[in-house]
Amino acid sequence: MFDRGRAVLEAARLAGVCPAAVCEVGRAAGPVWTEAFGRLSYDTETEATTDTAFDLASLTKVIVTTSIVMALVRQQALSVETRVADVLPGWRGADRAGITVGQLLDHSSGLPAQIHLSPSARVREQALPLLCAVSLERPPGTAALYSDVGFMLLGLLLESVGGRQLDVLWRELWNARPGANATNAWLEFAPGASARPLIAPTEFQVDRGGMLQGVVHDENAGVLSGVAGHAGLFGSAPAVGVFAAWVLRSFHESTWLATPELMRQFSARGVLPGSSRALGWDTMLPTSSCGTRMSPTAIGHTGFTGTSLWIDWERDVYVVLLTNRVHPTRENKRFLPYRARFHDAVMSDLTDSSSEVAS
DSSP states (O other), X not given: OOHHHHHHHHHHHHTXXXXXXXXXXXXXXXXXXXXXXXXXXXXXXXBOOTTOEEEXXXXXXXXXXXXXXXXXXXXXXXXXXXXXXXXXXXXXXXXXXXXXXXXHHTTXXXXXXXXXXXXXXXXXXXXXXXXXXXXXXXXXXXXXXXXHHHHHHHHHHHHHHHSSOHHHHHHHHHHTSTTGGGOOOXXXXXXXXXXXXXXXXXXXXXXXXXXXXXXXXXXXXXXXXXXXXXXXXXXXXXXXXXXXXXXXXXXXXXXXXXXXXXXXXHHSOOSSTTOOXXXXXXXXXXXXXXXXXXXXXXXXXXXXXXXXXXXXXXXXXXEEEEEOTTSSXXXXXXXXXXXXXXXXXXXHHHHHHHHHHHO
């Protein structure tokens, strides 16, 4: 089983497009295939294992930030219609007065894709005024442009509403799930020094001290001490799989994560022309990283470091693929075509498996 999926990742490894890759395919009931490929880096003999943790990059947006928004919505402490200005007094200006939490989630706020935070933003109280002062690039609600800035702002907004730093809000939510004490599903910000040698390294950056290993790759998240709404989470493929299985369950029953109504609301593609964005999540397009064989209602996200999570809730399937494709440099983009091929291969493997069971 999964011979096609395995062949794609073996081909990627032999082509040298990334040092390490770990995948997991599963259903709401749990994993059905987990496997590791390659070594942690090109200059080590240490092999990747299914326990290897990765810098999850923008998977932070859907695993942490979107989940905390849903939790606060269920507590009636927040709504997707809540205006940013009603939570953050520093968010001022006629051009942005009506921007909502929902527009931050679906990237239609008008904020730019990127900025470079000043090192002074290491004090979170100084980061917020800087983000509140960022100029809009277009009128809110007129187009969707993927924006790390919007999710950085959203992370600080959640801290204001929740009364605690984002990593604490996440830890409380994640550790409150049923069975949390019985599983080793480690999804954390800012790993301790003892864990770093077991984490897949990302990029060599002279100005940040050399090879980044267990230190967040995203520069803005680094300025924010590794805890941000857009990036900063670390974890293994099985840990992301535990989260994905709960997402699948939440489409059909109320869980610690969401009610079915809320899950469907957050996974529904928005109405803006040309946008595939839902609330936090991306949705399936034939040109997506999820390939062409998932259901049109599939949701997912990618991370700059070479990570992805796709969930086909109609078929009860999740696919986690974690790599360190930015090692040793972010200019290495050769892995990206393999990602869609991998997802198509996995869906073909699952179809073959279902046909064998049926016969």
